[in-house]
Amino acid sequence: MSDQSRVRRLTGFAGYAQADAYVHAPQSLDELAAILSHSEKVVLRAGGRSYGDAALAPEILALDLAQLKRIIDFNESTGLLTAQAGTTLDELWRFALPRGYWLPVVTGTSRTTLGGALAMNVHGKNQFKVGAIGEHVVRARWWTPSQGWIETDADHPDHKNLIGSLGGVAALGEATLKLRKVESGMLSVTALRTGTWEESLSALESGRQGQDYAVGWIDLFAGGRGLLHFAQYDPHADPATLQRERQDLPTRVMGIPKSQVWRALKILNRPGPMRLVNSLKWLLSGREVGRTHSQSLVGFSFLLDYVPGWERSYAPGGLIQFQPFVPKDSAAEVFSRLNEMQLEAGQVAHLGVLKRHRPDEFLFSPNLDGFSLALDFRVVRATEQALLDLLHRMAAIVFDYGGRFYAAKDAVLTSQEIARMLDKETVERWIDLRKKYDPEGRFTSGLIERWGLNRVS
């Protein structure tokens, strides 16, 4: 195995967290199990789409599970689909949609794999309505150091602990998802423009009623104004839109080949131009407001795939995404305060995305009865420390108000900070799970070390 392993620089999606590791890509579940049973320490990795250090660690074996991508079974009458852990959301929708099914939960990129999705218990723009992906996992097969392969379903006491266990206890081999039946590949989308934080939050709250999806783009340079989108599955659209070719994203953006657009973004990716881009987006959105239009499921869901490699526009420093989840009654106060702090510090997020959430029972879940705000900050070496100081000050306020953070997006929080959101019950669940399935702490990651989860006992 070692001669096939290579030392490679691994980065989080955002290019900020990095580590050199020995990378090996198992070609089958049997090979994965054989390697795991002989390894001392490993980090699991799949699509590499987590923003921080969840899928990397220095100088250990990184198992890249991206080759384990077989769709094993599909039942057209029940919508139950079983696939291996390395299968991406892109591969899943391409298989399912022509058969009249859509994924119950998707992330903003289609490059996420099933393994990464379950490890982080990912959510979509419909979390307020259907919960995170774990709620749609009927069965899952995991490899654990103490028991080898085990299978869990909703009745298994550890199902909701292994889902969301951050790749720190078990390796997902395959999972069965319950897909959603759809009559067409289209959504009816309505846009609404807002002027302040209060308006953005209350409009997202009232507008989501009766809708399948709700999401808001927020202009942080202008103090919380935004553009909200609400969408519903459209049962009346042409069934031919279920075909893949009716879903594929355009190959050009404003006449520029998609593969080159990140270069244009790189020129704009500085505070002055980004202030202008945000203003223009808000002003031009006036044309969309109040009208309902039809949009493909892929176009609406995987907005961030329109410009492949857009994250390279943040090079060389990369970007840090900071996504606080805040209870609904304090969200306006907390988000506007975080926004003021950014304006005062002269470090304003270039992009802000607002979502509504409902609570769930998965391990380390950030989901609560409230809102999340994903903020993208450009890292410039000269001002990196000032940015980190700002993020830690903002995190303190989020915790003061009972807020939480999401592991897949975090790259900066310390174990002392994270301790403020981990209640006794969560810590006990984690300790029990590790004792039962991975007593020697074979699975690790930069995130697990940084959050101090390898040290709790």
Ligand SMILES: Cc1cc2nc3c(=O)[nH]c(=O)nc-3n(C[C@H](O)[C@H](O)[C@H](O)COP(=O)(O)OP(=O)(O)OC[C@H]3O[C@@H](n4cnc5c(N)ncnc54)[C@H](O)[C@@H]3O)c2cc1C
């Ligand atoms: C542009 C963009 C948009 C995004 N939008 C959203 C969003 O809308 N909602 C959301 O929730 N997240 C979102 N994310 C985050 C992303 O979905 C998660 O980080 C997800 O975990 C990435 O999956 P991956 O396959 O890339 O896994 P990696 O990033 O490679 O790994 C993520 C974690 O999963 C573990 N892991 C991987 N495979 C396995 C396995 N087989 N068994 C056990 N553990 C495993 C790893 O150890 C690591 O801890 C977004 C990310 C990007 C880049």
